[in-house]
Amino acid sequence: MTKTQDGAPVAEAEIERKYDLAADKPIPPLVPAGPVTNQADPRVDVLDATYFDTSDFRLAQAGITLRRRLGGSDEGWHLKLPVSEDKREELRLPLSGKPDKVPGALAKLVRAHTLGAKLVQAAHLRTERTSYALLDVNGREVATLTDDVVTGEAGGEKAHLDRWREIEIELSPGADPGVLDSLDQAVVKAGAERSRWPSKLRRLTDELVPSAGGASGSVLADYFAEHLDALRRNDIGVRRDVEDSVHQMRVAARRLRSGLKTFRRSLDADVANGLAAELRWLGGELGPARDNEVMAERLHGEVKALPAELVLGNVEQVMTRHFAREAEEAKARAVRALDSKRYTDLLRALEKLVGKPKKIKDDKKELRKAVARSDRKLRKAVAAASELKPGAEQDAALHEVRKKAKRARYAADTVRLVTGKKLRKWRKNVKAVQTTLGTHHDVVVTREVLRLLGLRAYAESENAFTYGLLHGRSVATAEAAHRRFTEEWQAVRKGSRPNWLR
Structure with missing residues (x-):
């Protein structure tokens, strides 16, 4: 039994x-x-x-x-x-x-x-x-x-x-x-x-089940189908609270949304914009759960790395309670979204999109143009961020660069079947930028959590020294990430790329 x-x-x-x-x-x-x-x-x-x-x-x-x-x-x-x-x-x-x-x-x-x-x-x-x-x-x-x-x-x-x-x-x-x-x-x-x-x-x-079929002949339809499948697989994991399922589902949603926006001109613009907006909503509902996981792992790791004499008070216990409470609320929010009619309608609309590959205009020339546009948008975002002084405004601009880098990288992944190895070096350099700015963003977001935990400790007459120490270290980590990004961007700007991407 x-x-x-x-x-x-x-x-x-x-x-x-x-x-x-x-x-x-x-x-x-x-x-x-x-x-x-x-x-x-x-x-x-x-x-x-x-x-x-x-x-x-x-x-x-x-x-x-x-x-x-x-x-x-x-x-x-x-x-x-x-x-x-x-x-x-x-x-x-x-x-x-x-x-x-x-x-x-x-x-x-x-x-x-x-x-x-x-x-x-x-x-x-x-x-x-x-x-x-x-x-x-x-x-x-x-x-x-x-x-x-x-x-x-x-x-x-x-x-x-x-x-x-x-x-x-x-x-x-x-x-x-x-x-x-x-x-x-x-x-x-x-x-x-x-x-x-x-x-x-x-x-x-077997004779009763509709055929799943193979490749559709459309690069974009197959790409969207692949990540719609990933979305569904990880839906089950999110409902069961399986480790890393929120992250993987969020990645699938982000890849779908990025593809719809990058290759919008190959699709029905109204359909693409509508789906992208709904996927942004879904990502927003999954976001708190994933962000909480990242912050919890980062801060617990940083506390464990400190010498014992610098950990004053019940820092680990306070963090554990804080992130457990946040995780419970974020998980409930994510599952509510997955149970909603809005989410079901989104899946139906995505099914409809991948089910009509002949309506997608994705010849090689159009796909290249879309990747080139993503590259130009990335360069524009970097130029805007470089004009700002350190502070909240620059942090937001660097986060925008990160998003543009991720979209450019996803674009390269999408067209891999038609471009072969020509984008490999450029994609590698763009991914390095994205990863470094991901670290920068995580540190910036975590810094605000440290401030709140420190204020809470102070209000409750607890020792807030360790939170202040970690906050100061986060500032140094963010500055180091910014310097590393500046170096990595030169590799993107000067590195190997096909002629049509210049």
């Missing part, structure tokens, strides 16, 4: 390989093979699984499976998310509620894919499973071999029935991934063939 952690789904990595095996073939002998020296007695289970999806199989198109399974040691609700060719992450909840209603905790996790469409029973699989635990010389289980006879029925516009046999080798938790390769050789040698299907469900429903 599946258990939960405070009502949240339990996560478990699933690393396995599937093989097709003729019905009259014996189970492949895996003793000995690789580290396997023994095989436990077989266990027989009958598994009855109902799969849920939208009527147009939106989850299946994304490689996601959602099922309610009876039988076996892990019966319950399972949500499987693709990670790599052999690896998926499985989220589990115990059986509860109505059998034809997906638990809200799982339905919410896939909202970026379903876009509010109802999850209905899409397929039914009955599996007669014989399992063998594969043991090493010390009697430890390193993998499980399963021999499955599957009967399936899928709905959709037309019913589909099928019956087949497959075997799986699933790696045990903590086992060396190399075990799969050694067992793979033995299985194939015994007459099995690697399955081309990532899951039983996909094998059953």
Whole structure:
């Protein structure tokens, strides 16, 4: 029986390989093979699984499976998310509620894919499973071999029935991934063939699931599709509070917005401007969570680096409480945005954009012009910042340079397929500028937090010395970053670049 952690789904990595095996073939002998020296007695289970999806199989198109399974040691609700060719992450909840209603905790996790469409029973699989635990010389289980006879029925516009046999080798938790390769050789040698299907469900429903298609023929459409996919993948991570998911989702949103603004002339201008505005809103909702992560990591690191005699008062504890409180509020804000109709409408509009590649005018000449414009805007921003004296106004101008550098770098990434290596050196130099000014901006923002923490400590009659010390050091760090930027900008200005970018 599946258990939960405070009502949240339990996560478990699933690393396995599937093989097709003729019905009259014996189970492949895996003793000995690789580290396997023994095989436990077989266990027989009958598994009855109902799969849920939208009527147009939106989850299946994304490689996601959602099922309610009876039988076996892990019966319950399972949500499987693709990670790599052999690896998926499985989220589990115990059986509860109505059998034809997906638990809200799982339905919410896939909202970026379903876009509010109802999850209905899409397929039914009955599996007669014989399992063998594969043991090493010390009697430890390193993998499980399963021999499955599957009967399936899928709905959709037309019913589909099928019956087949497959075997799986699933790696045990903590086992060396190399075990799969050694067992793979033995299985194939015994007459099995690697399955081309990532899951039983996909094998059953392949004729019913709309084709995801390959490259569209449009550089921009493929770029937008790539980062729309990243947005959706990290949506699930943000909802689950997975480390770095807010950052990665924010990057995906920023890349989409940057592409829409940089290549606006290749698109419908009104559509591009509207989407860019909505992505800016989304970035603003995700921003506090990410900014809080960056500041917490930076300041905790700086405090730990100080000699003990310079850390006066409960500085670490105060910072921990402050950032934990901010993190909770920022996470709630981000999830509210992801649950909103506004966000769902944004995803629909992005889908529509990438679904019509023929309406995008992105020949090589147009793409080059757009990159050249991003370069000119970057140069203009640098010139404006260089005329200002140190202070808040210059800090804001340098942040603007950073944004322009990031947009120029993203533009280079977008057109890589048509420009090849010609932009590599220029992109590298621009990224160096962006990274240095990123450090400068982080320090400037963190400085204000230090001031507030110092004032709070003073008001509560606590020692504020350490906050003042860190504030002073942040000023020196920002000045050093500014000097480094000045040097790196010369590399951008004088460095190698194609003639069309001059």
